[in-house]
Amino acid sequence: MIGIEKLFAVAGQAVVVTGGASGIGLGYAEALAANGARVTLLDMDAGRIAAEVARLVAAGYDVRGASVDVTDRAALDRAIDDAAGAYGRLDTIFANAGINSGVGYLGGWVGAERPRITEGALENYDDARWDRIIDISLNAVFATLRAAARHMRPQRSGRMIVTTSAAAIRCEPAIGMAYMAAKAGAAHLVRNVALELAADGITVNAIAPGMFATNIGGGALRQAEVQAAVARGIPAHRVGTPADMYGLALFLASPASSYVTGQQIVIDGGFSLGQAD
Template sequence: MSGDSAVGFDLTGKLAVVTGARRGIGLALATALAHAGADIIGVSAQLETGGSAVEQAVREAGREFTALPCDFADRQAVARLARTLGELEHPVDILINNAGTIARAPAAEHSDADWDHVLTVDLTSQFQLTREIGRGMLARGSGKVIFTASLLSFQGGINVPGYAAAKSGIAGLTRALANEWAGRGVNVNAIVPGYIATDNTRALREDPARNAAILERIPAGRWGRPQDLGGLAVFLASPASDYVHGALIPVDGGWLGR
């Protein structure tokens, strides 16, 4: 990278696909990439085809936005999404795998249906979509793939065995794909959010005992905000990260360093 170092973070002319873009972390990541210059395709199961919060944020940043609803629990729907993305005039430069779900129940009460649903949405569909989009990136010799991992990619959590298993799988998948694709011009990395104030963590924040225990463990002394992840997403999507491969980078207020 030469000249002004800010050039390394410029995403002008790039097309980014952000899954799970309707709210929370996905909305924040799409917004950050748009402000860095990328046009955005937002994908979520219940994403409105017009007038969504993510569309408004992207357009306010001066970038183009396209909505593609997709149910990540449906493998055929994911296959259709991949075909649609593969047929675009402008190829996908950046793929943010952020779609996810969670089911909370003690392991002894965690149903097969919940297990299958969480693993399909949080792991299987992520691989399926990345495999298909990754082929085009490999053919062009360039591309950025960013997964949303979790603290539970490193820890077991409580009452979320399916989610912990899926996010541990995302850690392994990030490294496995990086091993194969790094030498072919495609970067594969993962953001590791800490305890972020989103719908997925509402049950924890509304439980006084759990909320207090979590905050006591976070050196920063607060829950994270979705926008706290935006800067890292821009870095991993940009030329500034061209020599970063297979990394799982925490944004956790210091939780893992405790």
Template sequence: MMFERFSVKGYGAIVTGGASGIGLAFVEALAESGARVAILDVDSISLGKQVDRLSSRGLDVRGHKLDVTDRKAVDQVFAEVSAEYGRLDVVFANAGIDPGIGFSNPDGSPSEAGAIENYEDERWNRTIEINLNGIFATIRAAARHMKRGGGGSIVVTTSIAAYLNEGMIGAAYMAAKAGAAHLARNAALELAPYKIRVNAVAPGFIVTNIGGGWLKQPEVQNSIGATVPIGRIGDADDLKGLALFLASRASSYITGAQIPIDGGVSLGKRPA
């Protein structure tokens, strides 16, 4: 049956940054489809709440507090989860932060704080450490266990900021996401002989808590949504179908891809 190709029942899965936003949508997509999911997140309060909520629905989830910049901790948690599940089939390398405003304010005026000559080292380094180096640590740990297990699927969260210029987005975020996209392609080539697929999802404007949750404001949704070809900004739930596709055998002949999920933003502005 065709639908069987989308099955992840019994899979062992890990989602970093999985206690909120896009990561939580990935967790729900997998767990609701029968996978056993380890949620990794630095926010222990949100982590506990989501584990309790999902577990109360009968879903097989468990939580591990993890900072992806702590590489020893990443390796340790991956070893624990792999041993507990007896397999590691799917890893979503999703954890990331928003570095704040870019060189333009939302109204198009110049931003002093985001101007490159004023960009602080701490802001740059922290963003690169989490959004790029954290992805590297996650892929590395996943590869070790998936090689021993005979294969798997790694999915990296990038962004349309990986290939489109946007003045409102901080320079460090754009550089990190572009780096993560190329890292995913390189890893896909290296790991293909081991039956490990590596792909990336590139979200556009998605309503999450990132950026202080500014996309939750109705006026912002209306103004930005009017420019999106499909006519609205996205919700984290919009990523669930793609997540399940990339995690399952339905995408078994796809690796090294970066798939935009942006309502058509990559195409240009919505025609009048």
């Protein structure tokens, strides 16, 4: 019988996290770095990356960072190659970079009064918003997994973990349709890539968060009054925090999940199940 310390061990792993400067991505990075992994944070926000790397290094963690736009595939390839080169391998990658969904066709999250939003209606949906969300939340996931496969397949091991969303499985009229399409597409991409790479010792899974207090959406869910309103529609009666991701991130990156692949694990306090109260 393997002890729990070895079962969930990530010490020494070489890890890359896209969208790693804040929110859920930073939560992934902190969870693995605190348990001995060597982590590279990738994000567009160079200042935030520098500040978080300095904070984590000061805490005694092995963390580095680089600024990259995940929609620039050549730059993304270079950043992932550089991270793998710095550590001599690539064990785990979190394809986490994302963007705000924008408005859907209904306003509000709870209550009977949910007005129609003209901007979010199908016939008015903006091409630029659609393209930007698909580029970051779907196309960049493909590019991230492809770049990682070039390192993981030759070593015949690796963990790929994609951040999707509860919006991949539940229609929510307050969420812009491009976001739901991108996240659902990413979830199916995970299943296809998992099928291809299983024989190479590489697992590919998705984490599907519900309502989390992050910078997405301009950080509205960090506001107490917004949290309270949204929490009324969640069976657990609270929104999530990045700390809620620690256990699942460790599980999917560790030997404990070695026979789990092609799965999308929802972590949402019951939000995708419906309203209980």
